[in-house]
Amino acid sequence: MREIVFVRRQDVSKIHTLTACLGLDGALVFEEGDDYLPLGGDLGGEVDDILAVHAAHKPVVYRQLERAFDGISDTCGEHPDERLLSALQTLAELGHWQSLGEIEAWLSERDIPFTKQRWSKME
Secondary structure, three states: OOEEEEEEEEOOOEEEEEEEEEOOOOOEEEEEEEEEOOEOOEOOEEEEEEEEEOHHHHHHHHHHHHHHOOOHHHOOOOOHHHHHHHHHHHHHHOOOOOOHHHHHHHHHHOOOOOEEEEEEEEO
């Protein structure tokens, strides 16, 4: 499964990432997470916020990306999922979308439905 990395920062206590990929059900999944590193007596853990766009709405996401970002239509791939991931990779390389909140706002402004959830595993 191909993962697009928008943000990856590490400091002494955690690794922060923002990624996009296709879920097993075909949904477009954005995940923003903090992986807390073991420190002292603390075993560390993970906290992830997940935003998913149902598979049926991916073509709308791609069309909106084409409209919003000039040149994104030049992405490669014959399969629609390949084109979508290629477009997202281009955005990541250009430094767009540095937080899940930015993605949520972008989708909301375009009336693209999504679901959100939080996952946490602290040791």
